[in-house]
Amino acid sequence: MEYAIVVQELTKRYEDVTAVDHISFEVKEGEIFGFLGPNGAGKTTTIRILTGLIKPDEGRAFVAGYDVLKNPIEAKQCVGIVPEVSNAYVDLTAWENLILIGKLYGVPSQRLKENAANLLKEFRLYEVKDKLVRTFSKGMKQRLLLCMALVNDPKVLFLDEPTSGLDVESARLLREKIVQYNKDGKTVFLSTHNMEEANQLCHRIAIINHGRIAAIDTPESLRAQSMELQYIEVAFNKIVNTLEFSENPSITKAVLAGNKVRIYTAEPSIVIEFLVEYAKRNNLRILSLNTMMPSLEDVFLKLIRGKEVVTQ
Amino acid sequence: MSTLARQFKRSLVITEKNIKIYYLKGPVIIFGLVFPLFLALAYIIGRNIPLKEFLPGLIGMTTFFTATSVGPSIVPWETRSKTLERLLCCPVAMWTIMVGDMLSSFIFGVIISIIPLALTLFLGIQPLNFIMLLLGLIIANLCFAALSVLLSAYPPTDVPATSMMLSSLVKFPLVFISGVFIPVEQLPQWGTAIASISPLTYFTDIVRQLFLNKGFYPLTLDFLAVAAFTIAFAFAAIKLHEKYLTKRLS
Numbered sequence: 001m002e003y004a005i006v007v008q009e010l011t012k013r014y015e016d017v018t019a020v021d022h023i024s025f026e027v028k029e030g031e032i033f034g035f036l037g038p039n040g041a042g043k044t045t046t047i048r049i050l051t052g053l054i055k056p057d058e059g060r061a062f063v064a065g066y067d068v069l070k071n072p073i074e075a076k077q078c079v080g081i082v083p084e085v086s087n088a089y090v091d092l093t094a095w096e097n098l099i100l101i102g103k104l105y106g107v108p109s110q111r112l113k114e115n116a117a118n119l120l121k122e123f124r125l126y127e128v129k130d131k132l133v134r135t136f137s138k139g140m141k142q143r144l145l146l147c148m149a150l151v152n153d154p155k156v157l158f159l160d161e162p163t164s165g166l167d168v169e170s171a172r173l174l175r176e177k178i179v180q181y182n183k184d185g186k187t188v189f190l191s192t193h194n195m196e197e198a199n200q201l202c203h204r205i206a207i208i209n210h211g212r213i214a215a216i217d218t219p220e221s222l223r224a225q226s227m228e229l230q231y232i233e234v235a236f237n238k239i240v241n242t243l244e245f246s247e248n249p250s251i252t253k254a255v256l257a258g259n260k261v262r263i264y265t266a267e268p269s270i271v272i273e274f275l276v277e278y279a280k281r282n283n284l285r286i287l288s289l290n291t292m293m294p295s296l297e298d299v300f301l302k303l304i305r306g307k308e309v310v311t312q
Numbered sequence: 313m314s315t316l317a318r319q320f321k322r323s324l325v326i327t328e329k330n331i332k333i334y335y336l337k338g339p340v341i342i343f344g345l346v347f348p349l350f351l352a353l354a355y356i357i358g359r360n361i362p363l364k365e366f367l368p369g370l371i372g373m374t375t376f377f378t379a380t381s382v383g384p385s386i387v388p389w390e391t392r393s394k395t396l397e398r399l400l401c402c403p404v405a406m407w408t409i410m411v412g413d414m415l416s417s418f419i420f421g422v423i424i425s426i427i428p429l430a431l432t433l434f435l436g437i438q439p440l441n442f443i444m445l446l447l448g449l450i451i452a453n454l455c456f457a458a459l460s461v462l463l464s465a466y467p468p469t470d471v472p473a474t475s476m477m478l479s480s481l482v483k484f485p486l487v488f489i490s491g492v493f494i495p496v497e498q499l500p501q502w503g504t505a506i507a508s509i510s511p512l513t514y515f516t517d518i519v520r521q522l523f524l525n526k527g528f529y530p531l532t533l534d535f536l537a538v539a540a541f542t543i544a545f546a547f548a549a550i551k552l553h554e555k556y557l558t559k560r561l562s
């Protein structure tokens with residue numbers, strides 16, 4: 001298996017702050033790789049290093065086989081970038097922006113015009129291609145940024161919070177296009193705050209916190225590693241005292257959540273038997289009972305806070 | 313195509329973009345057209361100077377101010393709108409972007425500085441060697457365009473007004489020490505020494521020699537000096553922009 005991105009001991013310091021601290025990971029070709037972390041965790045700094053914008057203080061990084069320090073131009077030639085903040089030229093039209101970027105990538109003129117027209121049609125911007133970008137909505141600007149990132153048909157696509165603040169329709173369209181692009185065998189490096197988005201789209205996820213990688217795995221494996229965060233949600237026909245549950249050694253914690261009791265446990269089958277017995281003993285009826293896997297958000301919060309998180 | 317040629321081609325793309333966004337604007341064009349006129353009026357009002365005498369100074373000032381008028385604001389402006397980051401994400405080197413910025417300032421400077429030159433010819437004042445004058449105009453515009461990009465290198469600000477104000481602090485004193493108002497040969501020794509550190513001195517000297525047949529330095533030295541300043545400014549601009557890029561983007 002070839003790697004589209006290889007990061008080795010990458011470190012970046014800003015005066016006395018270490019933004020990225022000896023991180024290492026690989027992204028396989030054709031993978032959608034999620035990069036999650038709280039604000040200031042080092043996500044954007046990592047992306048900026050990988051896309052050749054800034055130089056690391058230590059470590060190495062390879063994109064599409066090229067060392068981003070030694071061969072930055074060749075590395076950048078293989079990538080497309082959708083930044084967090086819109087950075088299309090607002091005084092140019094959508095068409096002019098695409099042509100500008102295509103020319104900077106050295107895309108031959110005829111192919112560039114075809115690519116630009118196809119992308120604008122695909123992203124429902126063709127009708128407004130001759131309008132200045134300053135007249136576009138946020139959703140339109142974000143779709144245009146994706147067009148600009150794809151105009152050179154890159155091998156690796158970097159997306160930094162691509163759906164942040166977007167309306168539902170634009171966000172869904174962008175996600176569909178990311179999946180479609182990935183189906184063509186291209187690699188996607190996706191930085192996001194949106195756990196559901198990461199869960200839906202990513203083959204693997206890295207969680208970065210304080211400049212260090214806290215975990216890398218598939219969304220399912222990350223959840224499986226945090227089985228103590230799974231819980232049973234049970235509703236009785238009467239209000240119960242949750243303190244009675246804490247005596248059971250299989251129960252980590254029990255909290256009231258509306259009319260339900262949320263019981264955290266690593267052994268759900270034992271706890272279900274206990275709950276049935278408890279209901280019989282106290283002459284209660286079980287109205288509903290659900291076993292819930294930990295969400296990616298639970299895992300994320302656990303990793304970045306370094307402790308168990310219980311949602312109230 | 314070699315890497316160098318490919319990058320230069322991309323510089324031309326950036327030049328085209330700059331002209332479209334920053335130069336082909338009504339106020340900029342009007343400024344470019346009206347500016348030489350006001351400079352001429354400021355230069356001659358209240359002074360009894362023959363037309364032929366004030367033309368070298370007028371051409372020198374027009375070339376200098378127009379070639380350096382927009383350049384210092386481009387990088388700060390693009391930093392603020394995040395488009396600099398967009399450009400740097402593309403497969404272009406920092407020098408590619410800087411050369412693109414220099415070329416757009418150069419083209420604007422050449423077009424506008426042709427106005428006083430055309431006026432000169434229209435009034436029947438012929439230079440001794442028109443080709444040399446044109447060459448001087450081209451190399452001077454290149455030099456001032458490089459200076460304009462250098463002026464935006466430090467501080468690495470994203471506020472165009474800051475950059476413009478600081479560039480004015482450099483540009484205006486240069487005009488006064490460059491033999492524009494008083495020919496270098498009439499300056500005291502210390503004045504001559506100070507004038508020698510300004511590229512505008514050599515360009516004004518070229519124009520004076522080609523119109524009035526009197527200059528302070530040999531013509532070859534004038535050309536060599538302007539060329540040396542061009543290389544030094546361009547090199548310094550690229551290196552400083554590279555050095556402060558991380559700070560600029562943070």
